Amino acid sequence: MSAILLFSPLTIRDLxxxxxxxxxPMHxxxxxKGFPTDWHLMNAGKFAAGGAGLVIVESTKVERRGCGTVGDLGIWDDGFIEPLRRLAKFIKEQNAAAGIQLGHSGRKARARRPWEGDGPLPRTPDIDDWDAWTPVAPSAIAHSEKWPVPRAMERQEIKDLVLAWGEAARRAREAGFDVLELHGAHGYLVHEFLSERANQRTDEYGGSELNRMRFLIEITEAVRVQWPDDKPLFVRLSVEDNAGWGPEQSARLAKILKAKGVDVIDCSSGGITDVAPILGQEIKYNYQVPLAEYVRGHADIMTMAVGLIIHGDQAERILRSGQADLIAVGREILNNPNWPMDAALKLGVEAPFRNVPPQFGWWLGTRHRRGFGTRPSTWQVGLEETTRP
Ligand SMILES: Cc1cc2nc3c(=O)[nH]c(=O)nc-3n(C[C@H](O)[C@H](O)[C@H](O)COP(=O)(O)O)c2cc1C
Known part of the structure; x- marks a missing residue:
């Protein structure tokens, strides 16, 4: 086993x-119409071939009206199983584990793509199910002034939706995924239930903290019935949303979720207000790492750190200091899909190309052994220490 923690295997349940x-997950x-395309295969495939341990497919919607944009992936029908299986299979063929995030956009459904201006989608004739796509939420409270007022869900609708999450988990299992992540963050439906600001229900799904947690707890139970005991279950939370929900609440929730069979809390932030987690404010290296550390320490559960983790040594330090168990690298891996290979080289891992397929790895390994390895191609000579965390 490598002495470098980032490159040490980690077993969660039987994986x-x-x-x-x-x-x-990155949309x-x-x-x-909810179906993956060759783009998704290329996207997941390049990260798996780049050497990541786990590739989590973007937020995939458990019901049609939960779609955020016209381009969201779906898993609300058995017809999605086969094309999703192709994705999972290809990821696993590169020796990465295949994960998928289940989600529902709630009151932030029916939006534009970010590069088309974000915010609510204007009605266009090509969307044939516009009314059926009306955003729903725990209460009829808009996300902000620019968003439409959602329709408050009926109690029975909530019960039905809990079962839909369970059915989605079954489909993910049948499609061959190894890891399931429930999206409970970023101001989408599950987070809306958690938030006092978005949830003003007077039934058992609103009011007290436990009542606001109930939707996610019931989803977790429904999912665990369908998701095998030997496979890990992750939940992503906005551990701090700057609007009333914070690390203490998150840790209390994480304890309950752990008892229901959740293995890892993926620690993100924000989204319940118009300040998106990764937009609109100055953010710094490791900006969410203290959240992962807090939940890990207070709920005795594995955590995943995410958010501007850029360098291999930065990631290694987070693991060594016990702040998190897993490191998620998002936009930096968009920048360099071979990030794991690059980090392995920089951290001095033995056989740094071991994690990538021989189509790349064999050639790069021989080049490395012949002396090129002392100065890998993307090495930044003279990187000032002051810019590093
Ligand atoms: C293009 C893009 C799409 C994203 N889609 C999702 C998503 O589907 N689900 C989710 O929970 N977070 C999503 N995120 C947030 C990322 O998973 C990650 O938490 C965020 O980018 C911060 O990590 P980073 O600084 O390493 O990029 C997305 C981020 C980006 C850049």
Whole structure:
């Protein structure tokens, strides 16, 4: 086993990850009527071939009206199983584990793609199910002034939706995924239930903290019935949302979720207000790492750190200091899909190309052994220490 923690295998339930590098869910806004395209195969495939331990497919919607944009992936029908299986299979063929995030956009559904201006989508004739796509939420409270007022869900609708999450988990299992992540962050439906600001229900799904947690707890139970005991279950939370929900609440929730069979809390932030987690404010290296550390320490559960983790030595330090168990690298891996290979070289891992397929790895390994390895191609000579965390 490598002395470098980032490249040490990690076993969660019966799944052993080859290293602790995770590609977090990242929307591609490129599905067609919910179905993945070749783009998704290329996207997941390049990260898996780049050496990540786990690649989590973007937020995939458990019901049609939960779609954020016209390009969201879907898993609300058995027809999605086969095309999703192609994605999972290809990821696993590169010796990465295949994960998928289940989500529902709630009151932030029916939006534009970010590069088309974000915010609510204007009605266009090509969307044939506009009314059925009306955003729903725990209460009829808009996300902000520019968003439409959602329809408050009926109690029975909530019960039905809990079962829909369970059915989605079954489909993910049948499609062959190794890891399931429930999206409970970023101001989408599950987070809306958690938030006092978005949830003003007077039934058992609103009011007290436990009542606001109930939707996610019931989803977790429904999912665990369908998701095998030997496979890990992750939940992504906005551990701090700057609007009333914070680390203490998150840790209390994490304890309950752990007892229901959740293995890892993926620690993100924000989204319940108009300040998106990764937009609109100055953010710094490791900006969410203290959240992962807090939940890990207070709920005795594994955590995944995410958010401007850029360098291999930065990631290694987070693991060594016990702040998190897994490291998710998002936009930096968009910048360099071979990030794991690059980090392995820089951290001095023995056989740094071991994690990538021989189509790349064999050639790079021989080049490395012949002396090129002392100065890898993307090495930044003279990187000032002051810019490093
Ligand atoms: C293009 C893009 C799409 C994203 N889509 C999702 C998503 O589907 N689900 C989710 O929970 N977070 C999503 N995120 C947030 C990322 O998973 C990650 O938490 C965020 O980018 C911060 O990590 P980073 O600084 O390493 O990029 C997305 C981020 C980007 C850049």
């Amino acid at each position: 052993t990850l080859r290293n602790r590098i995770v590609v977090p 591609q806004y490129s599905a067609v």
